[in-house]
Amino acid sequence: MSSDPKPEPAPRRPVWSLAFRISAWYVVAFVASLAALISFAIPTVRAAFARADTVVLESQVDRHVAVLSTGLPAYRTAVEGALALGNPEVPVRVRDARGTTLYAHGDLTASRLTTERTTGELHVEIGATESPWPAVVGELRTGALVLALGAIALAVLGGYALTRRGLRPVRELAAAVQDVTRAGELSRRVPERGTTDELDQLSALFNRMLARNQELVAGMRDALDNVAHDLRTPLTRLRGTAELALGAELPVAREALAVCIEESDQVLRMLRTLMDISEAETGILRLERAPVSLGKLAADAVDLYDHVAQEAGVALTVARTAPAMIDADPVRIRQAIANLVDNALKYTPRGGAVTLGVDATSTEAIVHVTDTGEGIDSAAIPRIWDRLYRAEPSRSKPGLGLGLSLVRAIVVAHGGRVAVDSTPGRGSTFTLALPLRVTGELDGSGARAAAPRP
Amino acid sequence: MRLALIEDDERIGEFVHNGLAQDGHVVDWVRTGDDGLALLLATHYDAAVIDVMLPGKSGLDVIRGARARKLTTPIIVLSARDSVDDRIAGLEAGADDYLTKPFSFAELLARVHALVRRASTAAEPFVLRFADVTLDLRTRRVERAGGAIQLQAKEFTLLEYLLRNAERVLSKTMILEHVWEYGFDPQTNVVDVLVSRLRAKIDRDYPRKLIHTLRGAGYVLRSEA
Numbered sequence: 001m002s003s004d005p006k007p008e009p010a011p012r013r014p015v016w017s018l019a020f021r022i023s024a025w026y027v028v029a030f031v032a033s034l035a036a037l038i039s040f041a042i043p044t045v046r047a048a049f050a051r052a053d054t055v056v057l058e059s060q061v062d063r064h065v066a067v068l069s070t071g072l073p074a075y076r077t078a079v080e081g082a083l084a085l086g087n088p089e090v091p092v093r094v095r096d097a098r099g100t101t102l103y104a105h106g107d108l109t110a111s112r113l114t115t116e117r118t119t120g121e122l123h124v125e126i127g128a129t130e131s132p133w134p135a136v137v138g139e140l141r142t143g144a145l146v147l148a149l150g151a152i153a154l155a156v157l158g159g160y161a162l163t164r165r166g167l168r169p170v171r172e173l174a175a176a177v178q179d180v181t182r183a184g185e186l187s188r189r190v191p192e193r194g195t196t197d198e199l200d201q202l203s204a205l206f207n208r209m210l211a212r213n214q215e216l217v218a219g220m221r222d223a224l225d226n227v228a229h230d231l232r233t234p235l236t237r238l239r240g241t242a243e244l245a246l247g248a249e250l251p252v253a254r255e256a257l258a259v260c261i262e263e264s265d266q267v268l269r270m271l272r273t274l275m276d277i278s279e280a281e282t283g284i285l286r287l288e289r290a291p292v293s294l295g296k297l298a299a300d301a302v303d304l305y306d307h308v309a310q311e312a313g314v315a316l317t318v319a320r321t322a323p324a325m326i327d328a329d330p331v332r333i334r335q336a337i338a339n340l341v342d343n344a345l346k347y348t349p350r351g352g353a354v355t356l357g358v359d360a361t362s363t364e365a366i367v368h369v370t371d372t373g374e375g376i377d378s379a380a381i382p383r384i385w386d387r388l389y390r391a392e393p394s395r396s397k398p399g400l401g402l403g404l405s406l407v408r409a410i411v412v413a414h415g416g417r418v419a420v421d422s423t424p425g426r427g428s429t430f431t432l433a434l435p436l437r438v439t440g441e442l443d444g445s446g447a448r449a450a451a452p453r454p
Numbered sequence: 455m456r457l458a459l460i461e462d463d464e465r466i467g468e469f470v471h472n473g474l475a476q477d478g479h480v481v482d483w484v485r486t487g488d489d490g491l492a493l494l495l496a497t498h499y500d501a502a503v504i505d506v507m508l509p510g511k512s513g514l515d516v517i518r519g520a521r522a523r524k525l526t527t528p529i530i531v532l533s534a535r536d537s538v539d540d541r542i543a544g545l546e547a548g549a550d551d552y553l554t555k556p557f558s559f560a561e562l563l564a565r566v567h568a569l570v571r572r573a574s575t576a577a578e579p580f581v582l583r584f585a586d587v588t589l590d591l592r593t594r595r596v597e598r599a600g601g602a603i604q605l606q607a608k609e610f611t612l613l614e615y616l617l618r619n620a621e622r623v624l625s626k627t628m629i630l631e632h633v634w635e636y637g638f639d640p641q642t643n644v645v646d647v648l649v650s651r652l653r654a655k656i657d658r659d660y661p662r663k664l665i666h667t668l669r670g671a672g673y674v675l676r677s678e679a
Contacts, residue, residue: 225535228534228535229507229534229535232534232554232555232556233463233466233534233555235555235556236463236466236534236555236556236557237463237465237466237469238556239556239557239558239670240465240466240469240470240473240556240559241465241469242670243469243473243558243559243560243670243671244469244472244473244476244559246668246670246671247476257670258669258670260670261558261669261670261671262669262670264556265670268556300634303634304634304636304644305642305644306608307606307608307609307644307647307648307651308642308643308644308647311647311650311651334636338642342642
């Protein structure tokens, strides 16, 4: 049985900032294309080197065949002579048609690459043992790896820095919205860079919207001010004229004038409360926010009603005070708590108790005002916050029927919420929850202002 | 006292003028900001009552003009707006007090007297007396006709406030501001309850009643009804 009117959608908490996600995707794409490039380039280079090796070997075997055609002894002398001159060793094997080895030098089986040729009766095979290319490919691979690691590091840092820089207008936009909605700074604007890119255009459009909003709000405020002024001026004349005439001798006239004054005061109070509610609900109520302890404000309300509770024979106490700092207009929040206490005392019979409790969750500072009064009928609960609504039994009690709507309007204007829980015959608990004071600013790196969650 | 009144509304000006005159003051009343500033600069006044919304130069402009010329006359601003920033704007312009329309004339009178008294530098007495009531600020002892009276903290503060303003009407708003430092009207009977508790201790057992209720105005400490 609790009412929770107008629940506001809870803003989602971004786990990773947009700048982080964009740069992460950028790095992933960069690494993937770098890997593809390297895994294509190295086998290609290796294949090209292998082809070059083959060409060299083929031209070599042609020379061997040419020398061999001058006879085996001459060939042997040429091969060993070349070796003696310090030429790189080339494994060779010369066989006759029957396959008998006539001459062999070096180990053909250890060669990377072999080729063969037949000239007349003789069959010659030569191989290539060492090649400079594998070393070159290895160096290439190491070099590519080092360069790739460097490029990735640059991509990670540069990408993050660039996206953060690029998204700065978005963060400024978010900060401006926060100032406008939370602090009511209607004159706040987003800085424009004049770069005429998409984000700058967005900032410009946003500023135009903010300016329009400011005009509308100023118009609304002026309209309300004019209404107030136009109602207050005749009330001032009425009240003043009656008060000055109070000195009259006739007791009947004095009584009539006193009634005029009291009634005009009543009209004024209603006007003032309705104005406050309208201003709070349209978001133009000026809040002089300051860091305050909710426990202190609850204690103030108890102090204000201390002797009223004594007279009514009701125990008025603060049961517990959790440390809970809020960013709020102390006058307004004190007024909201005082209204709840006033209401609770009004409906609690002699011998009962009205107990305040201040609690804090990770996001909210909460005041509970619990009474042992008559309770509220469950059918009436959703309507008790409405303007001028009063549950039938309370028609006899004094009051304007505006107190609770003002409480809700003030609390909602602060980004908080109100709730009530009641058991008829046993009592009610009114709850007033406000966002805990935020110490860090919105910085776009994932931390976000603690927002009210219904 | 000699007082200046700058108010363009005829009816409001009339009752404020007549009320201040009835209280025994000489009142010069003008209807525009320009006349008002000229008046303030030409003559010495003990206090000035200035409406904010005036034709031509606004009330706040008049105050700024006067303060810029080193005029120290205590000034009360009257305004039909009662938001906190209007109040702040008034005080920043150099006003000493702020009253929202519609106001109780008795409250205006009490505030004028309070301002003039604040401006004069008389020594504060330690013992406040009225009729057969005495209140000692040092020992916090309260007596009536020689008999001690026990008061709670808030009752003591209220009695002290009434004694300091004896014979002058104090509105509920003024009492709220003074006793609890509450800047708003909580629309409750807290003031009435505190006054009736004080009355039970100060007046109930004595034939001569001192704390009187003035309907539509507030409370006043005086020796006859």
